[in-house]
Amino acid sequence: NAGVTQTPKFQVLKTGQSMTLQCAQDMNHNSMYWYRQDPGMGLRLIYYSASEGTTDKGEVPNGYNVSRLNKREFSLRLESAAPSQTSVYFCASSEPPGGGSPLHFGNGTRLTVT
Amino acid sequence: GESVGLHLPTLSVQEGDNSIINCAYSNSASDYFIWYKQESGKGPQFIIDIRSNMDKRQGQRVTVLLNKTVKHLSLQIAATQPGDSAVYFCAENMRSWGKLQFGAGTQVVVTP
Numbered sequence: 001n002a003g004v005t006q007t008p009k010f011q012v013l014k015t016g017q018s019m020t021l022q023c024a025q026d027m028n029h030n031s032m033y034w035y036r037q038d039p040g041m042g043l044r045l046i047y048y049s050a051s052e053g054t055t056d057k058g059e060v061p062n063g064y065n066v067s068r069l070n071k072r073e074f075s076l077r078l079e080s081a082a083p084s085q086t087s088v089y090f091c092a093s094s095e096p097p098g099g100g101s102p103l104h105f106g107n108g109t110r111l112t113v114t
Numbered sequence: 115g116e117s118v119g120l121h122l123p124t125l126s127v128q129e130g131d132n133s134i135i136n137c138a139y140s141n142s143a144s145d146y147f148i149w150y151k152q153e154s155g156k157g158p159q160f161i162i163d164i165r166s167n168m169d170k171r172q173g174q175r176v177t178v179l180l181n182k183t184v185k186h187l188s189l190q191i192a193a194t195q196p197g198d199s200a201v202y203f204c205a206e207n208m209r210s211w212g213k214l215q216f217g218a219g220t221q222v223v224v225t226p
Contacts, residue, residue: 004157033213042203042216043158047220059215101213102148105157 004106023091032074137204144206
């Protein structure tokens, strides 16, 4: 039981390049989330998926897109990376949808955009 | 807007002492609160949660206290150990909203 698995662990991009961050959970959770973490700013929600087939914007969605591929997988795409997107990205999942239960996090993807 | 915040950015604690980490919240509609621990290079790890119909909840070496009157949340760690050195986050959630809002975190440093 791996929990929430994120790939890659590290990535360096040049401005304008694109990439997809992958996330998979094996806890059969309905809800999945993408957060970014910047020094001194805590975790900020980028996008979330309350259930398979649905996605919604969070607090800081600009510059990102997501895909809920199936119940297990939720990917985050940067179409044209910018230095402001240098951050640590965390995927999380929870049950049940709608809140009231803790999120379980992966170990993050550390992204640097030069 | 309303937000979750922490009073102290860094807390230094001697090994064996008890730690108290504080958190203020301002959203009166929040009804579920969580504490997370984050070690360097890892994702946040769930420690303990509490619902707004409770004022205290205990886990293994940890206790969370909720004071809704003053909108204050605290995490107490008994007999702090070197392995407790980490950043601790509080988070709040409104069930109708369904998304957690996190505080900035506080660094706990355990000294021998």
